Amino acid sequence: MIELQGVWRTYPVGEGVVHALRDVSLAIAPGEHVALIGPSGSGKSTLLHILGCLDRPSQGRYCLEGRDVGTLSEAERSQLRRTRIGFVFQFFHLLARLTAQGNVELPMLFAGVPREERKARAAQALASVGLLPRAGHRPDQLSGGERQRVAIARAVVMNPAMVLADEPTGNLDRASAQEVMGVLEAMNRQGLTLVVVTHDPVLAARARRVVHLSDGMLADAPAGEA
Amino acid sequence: MAFLDLLGFALGALRGHRLRTALSVTGVAIGITAVLALTALGEGARRYIVDEFATLGSNLVIVLPGKVETTGGMPFGGVTHDLTLEDHSALARLGRLARTAPIAVATETLRFQDLGRSVPILGTTADYQEIRRLRLALGAFLPSGDPDRSGTEIVLGAKVARELFRGEHPLGQVVRAGPARFRVVGVLAPRGLSMLGFDLDEAAFIPVRTAMRLFNRTSLFRIVAEVRIFAEMDQAKADVLALLKDRHRAEDVTVYTQDAMLASFSAILRALTLSLAGIASVSLVVAGVGIMNVMLVSVTERRAEIGLLKALGAPAPRILLAFLAEAVILAALGGAAGLAAGAAGVGLLAFVYPEFPVAIPLWAVGAAVTLSFLVGVGFGVWPARRATQLDPVAALARR
Numbered sequence: 193m194i195e196l197q198g199v200w201r202t203y204p205v206g207e208g209v210v211h212a213l214r215d216v217s218l219a220i221a222p223g224e225h226v227a228l229i230g231p232s233g234s235g236k237s238t239l240l241h242i243l244g245c246l247d248r249p250s251q252g253r254y255c256l257e258g259r260d261v262g263t264l265s266e267a268e269r270s271q272l273r274r275t276r277i278g279f280v281f282q283f284f285h286l287l288a289r290l291t292a293q294g295n296v297e298l299p300m301l302f303a304g305v306p307r308e309e310r311k312a313r314a315a316q317a318l319a320s321v322g323l324l325p326r327a328g329h330r331p332d333q334l335s336g337g338e339r340q341r342v343a344i345a346r347a348v349v350m351n352p353a354m355v356l357a358d359e360p361t362g363n364l365d366r367a368s369a370q371e372v373m374g375v376l377e378a379m380n381r382q383g384l385t386l387v388v389v390t391h392d393p394v395l396a397a398r399a400r401r402v403v404h405l406s407d408g409m410l411a412d413a414p415a416g417e418a
Numbered sequence: 419m420a421f422l423d424l425l426g427f428a429l430g431a432l433r434g435h436r437l438r439t440a441l442s443v444t445g446v447a448i449g450i451t452a453v454l455a456l457t458a459l460g461e462g463a464r465r466y467i468v469d470e471f472a473t474l475g476s477n478l479v480i481v482l483p484g485k486v487e488t489t490g491g492m493p494f495g496g497v498t499h500d501l502t503l504e505d506h507s508a509l510a511r512l513g514r515l516a517r518t519a520p521i522a523v524a525t526e527t528l529r530f531q532d533l534g535r536s537v538p539i540l541g542t543t544a545d546y547q548e549i550r551r552l553r554l555a556l557g558a559f560l561p562s563g564d565p566d567r568s569g570t571e572i573v574l575g576a577k578v579a580r581e582l583f584r585g586e587h588p589l590g591q592v593v594r595a596g597p598a599r600f601r602v603v604g605v606l607a608p609r610g611l612s613m614l615g616f617d618l619d620e621a622a623f624i625p626v627r628t629a630m631r632l633f634n635r636t637s638l639f640r641i642v643a644e645v646r647i648f649a650e651m652d653q654a655k656a657d658v659l660a661l662l663k664d665r666h667r668a669e670d671v672t673v674y675t676q677d678a679m680l681a682s683f684s685a686i687l688r689a690l691t692l693s694l695a696g697i698a699s700v701s702l703v704v705a706g707v708g709i710m711n712v713m714l715v716s717v718t719e720r721r722a723e724i725g726l727l728k729a730l731g732a733p734a735p736r737i738l739l740a741f742l743a744e745a746v747i748l749a750a751l752g753g754a755a756g757l758a759a760g761a762a763g764v765g766l767l768a769f770v771y772p773e774f775p776v777a778i779p780l781w782a783v784g785a786a787v788t789l790s791f792l793v794g795v796g797f798g799v800w801p802a803r804r805a806t807q808l809d810p811v812a813a814l815a816r817r
């Protein structure tokens with residue numbers, strides 16, 4: 193469902209350019225669980241942002257479910273993000289003024305889902321991450337692990353085809369990390385495509401497939417080759 | 419309804435950022451209050467002076483015998499008819515004129531006992547008092563009745579009475595002017611120069627028919643008339659001209675009004691109001707910059723929020739609509755608060771200084787509300803619009 197061909201991402205910095213991604217080609221099938229690992233600054237987040245249509249390649253082609261994302265309009269890419277992609281951030285990115293319920297309802301609110309349906313679906317999503325009892329709490333009343341689970345509920349509430357998680361456990365202790373990964377893996381077993389960026393080799397080992405990035409380049413084989 | 423949901427989201431955002439909301443509302447409110455207060459003061463000053471001026475006879479039509487060529491050429495021949503008391507009676511019947519008074523004038527020596535004093539004596543009728551808004555210190559003005567009646571009453575200006583009687587009570591005393599004898603029936607309250615450059619304190623008033631006989635005149639000096647409705651000044655003037663042209667079978671009188679003077683005076687005052695409005699505009703611009711800053715900073719602060727909404731797939735137009743709703747609510751709240759504060763301030767001023775006619779001009783309300791609304795909404799939406807045009811990652815990046 194995901195197909196990258198010769199993708200480059202460059203940032204102009206001062207006089208020169210930084211190559212965050214160099215000639216990345218990658219295919220991910222539906223339902224796969226992929227771990228994306230590599231040293232800091234190797235381009236993992238950049239790659240995930242491109243997969244999630246949050247960013248655009250400087251060069252190269254990205255096909256999602258057979259559509260060339262590069263040719264889509266902003267509104268069409270926005271619709272892809274709304275309906276096909278769930279994104280989980282390292283820093284949660286919950287709105288502090290809204291309750292857990294309100295945060296999970298947010299994508300539906302802007303998608304124009306009617307109020308009653310919103311409430312029901314948000315409750316269902318919160319239940320699937322085990323947080324229904326905390327629905328009325330605001331983020332500052334939740335632990336880090338709970339916040340991330342709220343963010344996961346928000347990511348899946350629109351029934352996306354894939355969830356992209358950028359170091360979802362990076363700010364969590366081991367126990368919370370286990371919980372969060374457990375939730376994500378359970379969803380993956382029900383057919384959700386899952387791409388997780390992680391630094392944790394233990395967590396990476398739980399994935400069916402591990403993709404290595406180093407200095408913006410793909411090294412599908414395990415590290416140590418160079 | 420999707421729009422109601424967005425409105426709810428906007429209200430939630432406003433409630434969630436109380437300080438920011440309070441600052442924005444205050445910014446808009448101060449701008450509007452400043453403009454209202456300043457223009458109300460300017461307008462009050464303008465009205466005060468116009469009112470003062472109006473009591474000096476701004477709604478008067480004045481008729482003089484003879485055609486005055488204001489174009490600069492020499493007046494050509496043609497017989498000039500007298501302006502008579504019959505002309506005056508005819509004018510008095512014109513519907514657009516509220517009051518009319520004939521005037522004959524000459525300088526005579528007034529004598530009381532061994533004292534004499536040369537003063538301008540006006541022959542006129544009772545209506546002159548109202549037309550010139552004369553107030554009396556003692557007694558009454560000339561009796562009303564037939565203008566053709568030859569009475570022997572005299573009303574003295576304040577200074578004349580003071581100098582002629584030197585502390586003696588003037589009422590009922592007899593004064594002489596040439597061969598004629600007059601009984602003092604009233605003394606004017608001191609007043610000073612009238613707008614015609616004529617010092618009423620130094621004048622004396624007698625019935626017009628008596629005056630014409632005494633001065634040996636066949637023509638009136640002028641006729642003054644008060645127009646019923648100020649807005650009909652020009653028609654009234656035309657009526658007077660037409661009537662006299664018809665009676666004299668020639669255009670041999672000059673009719674002028676003081677509204678030309680009033681107009682130029684009013685223009686000066688309008689300039690005053692405008693310059694005050696200028697000050698107000700500056701204060702509005704200052705307030706506008708304040709509003710702009712608050713909105714700009716707060717929306718920029720929320721760039722990450724916009725990035726998040728975009729990352730969640732919210733369509734850019736809906737995000738903008740939510741921010742527009744926020745800005746509109748802020749501007750409306752600020753506008754209402756500003757109008758209330760401005761009205762209250764001006765009301766307080768009117769209460770403390772009741773004689774000063776402060777009034778908020780409607781245009782100032784419109785300008786203040788419109789401008790702060792535009793600034794508030796513009797700078798509430800513009801940075802949001804820029805944020806929605808970024809890729810979500812760029813908007814999300816903490817910077």
Ligand SMILES: Nc1ncnc2c1ncn2[C@@H]1O[C@H](COP(=O)(O)OP(=O)(O)OP(=O)(O)O)[C@@H](O)[C@H]1O
Nearest residue numbers: 203205210211212231232233234235236237238239
């Ligand atoms: N907006 C930007 N402007 C300039 N350079 C950038 C920008 N974003 C990322 N980069 C550069 O691109 C490279 C890849 O960054 P990226 O965030 O993808 O790394 P990462 O693998 O996610 O690292 P980490 O594990 O620390 O999160 C880095 O060298 C970074 O400095």
Ligand SMILES: [Mg+2]
Nearest residue numbers: 236237238358
């Ligand atoms: Mg990263």
